[in-house]
Amino acid sequence: MTSVLREGKETRKITHTNDECVGCGICSDICPTSALNLGPILPIARGILEMDYINMNHDKCVLCGLCSFACPFDAIDFEINGENAKKIENYPKWNCGTEITKDDCIYCGKCEIYCPRDAIAMKRNLPNVEDLVMGETRTEVDKCINCRICVEMCPAEAITIKTESEKTTKKFTAKDIEIDKSKCMYCKICQKVCPEDAIKIICTSCMDIEQIPEVTIDGALVLDEEICVNCGWCEKICPTEAAHTKKPFEGEVILNENEEEDLICKGDSCHACQDVCPCNAITIVDNKSFVNQEVCVLCGACAKACPQKILNVNRTVMNLDNIKSASWQKILGSIID
Structure with missing residues (x-):
């Protein structure tokens, strides 16, 4: 984290948070005083450099704050007299974001798994197995010969045999047969494999399926908006359309190769674009970079990292509203020009 502070009639402060930064370089591209410099994003992304x-x-x-409002990932904060300038009415505001509707969510967990920024955390509450699978178990430890076949065969790992050692023979004999009802599925495998009929199982839920109560699955899902980059992976893979994303830009990333000038994608031998992409939007297919436009946020980090300079980011729409200053309109407009 780095910051600049100026005190006077107004106290202004700009703070860059690296954990939220994707290395796109938009801020450095539009800075009117060239006060921001993009570092070597590839070795940083690969963990070779810690900076x-x-x-x-x-x-x-000059603490104009332009960089803060140009950053679509909220990695730069701009404060005026201790107040977040992004909340001040006259400044630009990004019209993008991600929302997950709780009423439509079934807590499948796919969004948490696919999120490239680990911005989604889910806690799922499941019913107890013993409330859904019911039955009775009877054991006769006197018949048990401690062969432990039932323990090895139990698919739910619900059986434990406690043993004791005889003082004279030093043999281990069964002292108790415990069946964990929170795990037992009453499948009767243990009964079928026991050579001495020491276990009896009755599955009451199997006999009357109506006895099983309705299953309710709920939980809690938290979206960390500070590190979310609105890539849309959650929306793409959600089976119930509970996730909705509006990206900061519209457009596409184009791979422009020129074989005559030896400007071709190096694919598997390079994969720089893949390593810096904050959205997991780039894969190597047939030794060429392939950009999944559906989850690309057009940040441009891939183009900055490409050693061949053959990736072009074509932004056609920027969802940044409320730009009232003519000079700011010109500078911010350069992001999509």
């Missing part, structure tokens, strides 16, 4: 993506030159920065 921030953005370096802030305190002497050049």
Whole structure:
């Protein structure tokens, strides 16, 4: 984390948070005083270098705040007299974001697994097995010969045999047969494999399926908006359409190769674009970079990292509203020009 602070009639402060930064370089591209410099994003993304993506030159920065509003990932904070300037009415505001509707969520957990930024955390509440699977168990430890076949064969690992050692023969004999009803499925495998009929199982839920109560699955799901980049993976894989995403940009990433100038994708031998992509939107297919446009946020980190400079980010729409200053309109407009 780096910051610049100026005190006077107004106290202004700009803070860059590297954990939320994706290394796109949009802020450095539009900075009117060249106070922001993009670091070597590839070795940083690969963990070779421990440093921030953005370096802030305190002497050049005039604390205009333009970088903060241009950042679609909220990695740069701008404060005026201790207040977050993004909440001030006259400043630009991004019209993008991700929302997961709780009423439509079935807590399958796919969004948590697929999220490339680990921005989704889910806690799932499941019913107790013993409330859904019912039955009776009877054991006769006197018949048990401690062969432990039932323990090995139980698919639910619900059986435990406690033993004791005889003082004279030093043999281990069964002292008790315990069946954990929170795990037991009353499948009767243990009864069938026991050579001495020491276990009897009755499955009452199998005999009357109507006895099984209705199953309710609920839980809690938290979306960390600070690290979410609105890539849309959650929306893409959600089976109930509970997730909805509006991206910061519209457009596409284009691979422009030129074989005559030896400007071709190196694929498996390079994969720089894949390593820096914050959205897991790039894969290597047939030794070429393939961009999944559905989950790409058009940040441009891939184009910055590409050593061949053959990835072009074509942004056609920028969902940044309320740009009232003509000079800011011109500078911010350069992001999509």
